[in-house]
Amino acid sequence: MSAQLLTYLFVGLSFVLYIGIAIWSRSSSTSEFYVAGGGVSPLANGAATAADWMSAASFLSMAGIIAFEGADGARYLMGWTGGYVLLALLLAPYLRKFAKFTVPDFVGDRYYSRTARLVAVICVIFISFTYVAGQMRGVGIVFSRFLEVDINSGVTIGMAIVFFYAVLGGMKGITYTQVAQYCVLIFAYLVPAIYISIMLTGNPLPMFGLGDTMNDGSGAYLLDKLDGLTTELGMTAFTSGNKSTIDMLFITAALMAGTAGLPHVIVRFFTVPKVRDARISAGYALVFIALLYTTAPAVAAFARMNIINNVDGMAYAEAPGWFSKWEDSGLIAWSDKNADGVVQYRGGDALIPGKPIYADGRGDHGERLLGNGVTPGANELYIDRDIIVLAHPEIADLPNWVVALVAAGGLAAALSTAAGLLLVISTAVSHDLMKKTFMPRITERQELFAARIAAAFAIGIAGLFGIYPPGFVAQVVAFAFGLAAASFFPVILLGIFYKRMNREAAITGMITGLAFTFGYIVYFKFISPGDNNPSHWWFGISPEGIGTLGMLLNFLVSLVVCRFTPPPPDEVQAMVENIRVPGGGGTTQAKGAK
């Protein structure tokens, strides 16, 4: 069967599965809609958390970034996994004991303040929307590249699927769908990686194949060979990086604290029955995540090697099918600088500006003509990073069914994350804004209805972002972490570990952290993008890593303000005592909500 037909088949089957699960696990109460009734097993929650967490960015883009950045890619690998240690040790068990529905619930109750709750709601909605827009775009891109549907219809189909299981099923439906989506995405990620690992190193486990010798009889280690090839072609050696140590530290820390502070991840730990389950569930989640994250650098290195070996020195006229196919979809561009008809792949950018601007018509060898200027360097090739995961199975000449799997996996990753985020948004509206702030008298049935309407609206808006991506979204998604790190992480942490922490300190801290981080990012990304380079950054910290400084400022301001303002009331201090101890006095959600 053709790859196209197989892709339709796999994607279709996976969608049938998700819808089936949604019908089986509909929610009938607010407790089920918000936190799946608090009855999810820790293992299932671990798998759901992993799918919730691993987005289109983890699945489609991360390996590509590592492939081209080499050692610098470590900030994502460590940042997006190390955050789970913070989550498991510092936040998840206590928030589970607290036994409510949302992050603003905690902020509002712990800081006995509607203002604090409102600030938290605004942060939740802002962070979640920027994040979800990227997911819907990812859905559209997978559809358009693999199924030759246009991006807009792709986004619409994705919206319809998410609508079905998020609006009907709420957290309960999402949880069990995410478990299925995890299975689909990890299978789709590992199968091509295992294939390629065996081809290159003979080792069936990609994470170990990365440290193994080449299969070509040379006996050389793969990473040494790759370092040699990259250096020879005038690129940075694969295992070396270009980023400064301080920037790496700050970015990694921002990603870690941001991971621990992202509302859609935290809320998953409200769904397990016990404190004990929350602890172990974070462990299961990280095992599931680590399976992909330890494979990603292997995929990256294999792909870089295959691209260099297959493409450099290739006559364009003899290029394999995938090369012109991805050139047609705008991910590859070639400018024959020395007019020899052969592709030279070297270090440095090939084009000015860096991204290709295609002109009409074809060149002497059949390549797409470009409107770009060319750099003086020898490099003639532009390769988009997203190609690594999308096209690598074709580059390595794997069977059609493996190529088809990747599409189903990418969709599973994007849809599962989108659903988790949309649920957080709808809960923030129906529970935090309506029930807890503006309309406290609505009944549970009305609240559940409002939650469904809010979810439907959120999906509509997310879809619009996917179809008409506002320019700022792509820029801002990466900074959702910095914002979460600078706002939620310190407030929740101090709320648990510092009994004296009070309302005034929490509000000023959150606002300071957010305003500082937001301001720095906006300045360098939008107001003065020309200055966005190390010589203008404060202490050499890029906007990507500034969330860490925002977080430190938040801590500092909180602790100072706290000194000069009255301590929290006795019942709040008693609540802090209570959440610190697993047993005693903690009702489970299912009971508490009915």
Add this chain to the structure above:
Amino acid sequence: MSRKVSEENSRAYWRANIRLMLVLLAVWFTVSFLAGIVFVDTLNGFRLFGYKLGFWFSQQGSIYFFVVLIFLYAWGMNAIDRRFGVEEEE
């Protein structure tokens, strides 16, 4: 238990919790920020099979450590819960 004893008990429980947490966070900090970033070049002078050691820590090893740390915490805390008699009812 008198009120005083129980207060002392929960304070001792909290101290045991903090101690376990700080030990594990020290390892967390060491494998990622120190081994994976600050001392990465020094460690790259050593090898672990085909990996340079610093590169291994930053792209593979730290992740394995993270997983182990969370399981150690879960087991350690469950034991501490039982020792101080504050575990959850079945």
